Amino acid sequence: MKDQRGFLLIDVLLGCLLLTIALLSSGFAFQHSVKASAYVENYNGALRVARQVAEALRTNDGAQSFIANIPDQVKEGNMLYDVKVSPPDIVAGNESLVAVTINVSWGTDNLTIANYYYLKP
Incomplete structure (x- = not known):
């Protein structure tokens, strides 16, 4: 008969330690992926809101109330986004071109885009 001793306690403990670490x-990778997925969903929602605001500004005729009809808050999905639009700045050298910055914020994050618009005469 062969001399078999079986597993030692240290072998079992090392196996349990490796399994626990794995x-x-x-678990941490899964948790990080869930947080990243939620951030991307919120970021895409903010981007949709910013695009809607940019499109609303684009269709404006350049009247004095250029940013008057832009809402301060927009609900997209389950998230409430705060929208801030800078007053239009006339670009030097071109009186019919204005620069506008759109800032969409949610929680502690924000998204800022800058657009240029031609004012209709």
């Missing part, structure tokens, strides 16, 4: 690592 499970914790995959």
